[in-house]
Amino acid sequence: MISIMDVYQLLPKTNCKKCGFPTCMAFAVELLGKRKAIEDCPPLVEEPKYEKKLAGLRELMAPLLSTEATETGMVIHPERCYGCGNCVVACPVNVASDPKGTAIGRGPVSGKAILMVEDGVVKCVNVDQCRRFGPEKVLCNACIVTCPSKAIEFI
Amino acid sequence: MCDDIEAEFEGGKVKRTMNLCRKGRAHYDSLSIDRLTPAVGGSEVRGEEAVTAAGELLAGAECPLLLGFGRSTLEAQKLGIELAKKLGSVIDDPTSRQxxxxxxxxxxxxxxxxxxxxxxxxxxxxxxxxxxxxxxxxxxxxxxxxxxxxxxxxxxxxxxxxxxxxxxxxxxxxxxxxxxxxxxxxxxxxxxxxxxxxxxxxxxxxxxxxxxxxxxxxxxxxxxxxxxxxxxxxxxxxxxxxxxxxxxxxxxxxxxxxxxxSLPDYNTRGLHQSLFDVAGAVSPVSFEDGIASGPKFGVTGLLESFDAVLVVGSDPVANLPAPLARKLARIPMVAVGTHRNLTTDAASVTVPTAMAGLEAGGSALRSDGVRVDLEAQVKSDRPTDLQIVEMLMEVV
Amino acid sequence: MAETEELLVVTYRGIFQEVEEALGIYSDSYREESAVLFLDGSDALGRKIEAGRPILLETSSGKVVVAAKISEEPHPGIAFMPRSPWSASLLPAEVGEGGLLQLKRFRARASPAGEAVTTIEEIGERIRVF
Missing domain, CATH: 3.40.228.10 (Dimethylsulfoxide Reductase, domain 2)
Incomplete structure (x- = not known):
């Protein structure tokens, strides 16, 4: 997960307010919340002395801004995935909604599972059911800690 | 061996799978990769000709060695043991000590x-x-x-x-x-x-x-x-x-x-069980003079004493220590299997077979001993391991 | 002399190597997954071995050239190698106690190689011809 401090360190730290926020820290919060874009910080984009910081920030934010990230912030790296289904079986939403399938280690049977293994790798569907979704999200990490290959991350 | 796999096929190739892990998916994909072709002395022949040549090679041997069978169905394994008895040969699976x-x-x-x-x-x-x-x-x-x-x-x-x-x-x-x-x-x-x-x-x-x-x-x-x-x-x-x-x-x-x-091949347990039922021991088992078992009878013993080798669904040439692999490759060899590998490359006769669980049915034992029935999911012209062993039984 | 000391090579199997094995052992990707040796950083340094470069591995059973990789975790004196035709080329053929082969580990000399990584065709040929 990207930390606020990591983002802040890559901003000019001048609190120039050109972005419309009082401090660089406040802008960092907006950036992470995807309510503002990197380009909304004019000095960072325009001044050559921030070139390195800009490149670093773009790299740091790339996974968050990529289209692969689902709305919960989940990014699946299929090239790393073993298709073992640990996340499928450990996911609390799957356990609750698919007691005769994923809860007991099998493939999903109820049609309500949100993680499943297709073509040898994991896939996420019905993202809105994930515990990390919506305003009352919970920072569940069942699918991450059970992965043998760091194929899932939240950003 | 997972029983909740869903798969769609198109034109003999796998198209979509559910619940199958990455390794399983690669196994399914291998339906159309590097498949073995029938050959005698390096020249491609018809399937029946390869089986006849294989039978002749084995029948003419005084001391044949049978290797593999971990990727064969229970039915093929049982008949394979009968073949070993009939030939008075040794049966071994040298690549695992489980x-x-x-x-x-x-x-x-x-x-x-x-x-x-x-x-x-x-x-x-x-x-x-x-x-x-x-x-x-x-x-x-x-x-x-x-x-x-x-x-x-x-x-x-x-x-x-x-x-x-x-x-x-x-x-x-x-x-x-x-x-x-x-x-x-x-x-x-x-x-x-x-x-x-x-x-x-x-x-x-x-x-x-x-x-x-x-x-x-x-x-x-x-x-x-x-x-x-x-x-x-x-x-x-x-x-x-x-x-x-x-x-x-x-x-x-x-x-x-x-x-x-945790066993290496899908039916290693089946082979162990089948050998145990007949010999009270797991490989290597010798049927040369009654029934005997122990490491000295298999490839780790005097490999030079064997004058023919039948390999079924295995690649000992790629997996054995190189000096043993070199000795093995010098013995006239029949390789029966689904895919080309270093052993089939070194064999005098190659006999292609269908992939069990995909192109052919049969049964197998999971490593916990639970029996699993396999079914064919796509059509194939290739014979099963069982059919090949049946034909060899007739020839020798 | 550290650089002439033999390394204890332990074999293992990884899923991506097994996947490539199923997808065809004559492919470049199977070789890239199999013909590698994971060294401890200090062991590599002492032998002037660089990550990604070819290294020659020798035992009394044979020799092969594989690509060097440096592990993140330290394991001085030990190297890890996928179990494959490349590692089998180096396994000892002598049986140990109880008449059994040691299929999992061996001692090997490792040094920078001047030639390219051994191909599976070369391994097959060496077995069949020599």
Missing amino acids: GLIMERILKGEVPTCTFDDVRNYADVSIYWGDDPSSSHPRHLSRFSYFPRGEKRQRGYEEDREAIVIDVRRSPTATIAADGFFQVSPGGDAAFAEALLAALGGKIPKVEDKKRMLNLATKLRKAKFGAIFTGPGLADAQDGDLGWFFSLVARLNEFTRFSVIP
Whole structure:
């Protein structure tokens, strides 16, 4: 997960307010919340002395801004995935909604599972059911800690 | 061997799969990759001609050796053993030593259970020299760690414990996190000795005494233990596995600890069972002069004494130590199999067969001994292993 | 002399190597997954071995050239190698106690190689021809 401090360190730290926020820290919060874009910080984009910081920030934010990230912030790296289904079986939403399938280690049977293994790798569907979704999200990490290959991350 | 796979095929190729792991998917994809073709002396022939040549080669031999059969159906394995009897030959599966553990299990000297028992009851899973996350990817999710079971309703965090003993931090060890115990190569017996001491309330002779004592307490308090043995346990020892069997016996004084070996091929257990039923032992078994078994009869013995080799569904030339592989490649060889490999490249006669579970049916034993019936899912012109062995029985 | 000391090579299997094995052992990707040796950083340094470069491995059974990789975790004196035709080329053929082969580990000399990584065709040829 990207930390606020990591983002802040890559901003000019001048609190120039050109972005419309009082401090660089406040802008960092907006950036992470995807309510503002990197380009909304004019000095960072325009001044050559921030070139390195800009490149670093773009790299740091790339996974968050990529289209692969689902709305919960989940990014699946299929090239790393073993298709073992640990996340499928450990996911609390799957356990609750698919007691005769994923809860007991099998493939999903109820049609309500949100993680499943297709073509040898994991896939996420019905993202809105994930515990990390919506305003009352919970920072569940069942699918991450059970992965043998760091194929899932939240950003 | 997973029974919840859904697959769609198109034109003999796999198109979409559900619930199949990455390794399983590659197996399905291999339907259309590097398939073996019938050949005699390097020239392509018709299938029947290859079988006839194979039969002649074997019938003319005085001392033939049969290798493989771990990827054959139970039916083909049983008839393969009959063929070995008829030829007075030796049957061996030299690329794994799990047979040493399996023999003790089949004799009833080491307790075992099914994977479903593990899922329903096990609160401690020990993976010893075993990395099922890599070798059997669904092991932990289907049975041994993550699923809910009859007495394991609360999920792995509260209900189960994973212990990994290995020389390296494998993917399975990463999942076990604090349950990972690193041993030096060949240090398994010393680890077991320290654990035995700790189980007996003595101070173990290891660096981290507290950690070993905690492990012993955990194991003593276990309600149902499962031990999965991998190649790092079975294949890596210089001496015998007596220390392992002693530890298992000691653990069973506290509660039931069952052993299930993680086997290399889909029907290795079937071969072990079939050989055990006939010979009371697991490979190598010799039918040369009655029935006898022991390492000296197989490839580790006098390889020069064999004058013909039949390899079924295996690649010993690629897996045996090079000096033995070179000796093996000099013996006139028949290779029966689904795909081209270094053994089929070295064979005088190659006989292609259908892939069981995809192009052909049959039955097999899972490594916990549960019988699984396989069904053909796509059409194939290739004969099954069983049909090939039937034809060879007629010719010799 | 550290650089002439033999390394204890322990074999293992990884899923991506097994996947490539199923997808065809004559492919470049199977070789890239199989013909590698994971060294400890200090062991590599002492032998002037660089990550990604070819290294020659020798035992009494044979020799092969594989690509060097440096592990993140330290394991001085030990190297890890996928179990494959490349590692089998180096396994000892002598049986140990109980008449059994040691299929899991061996001692090997490791040094920078001037030639390219051995191909599976070369391994097959050496077995068949010599």
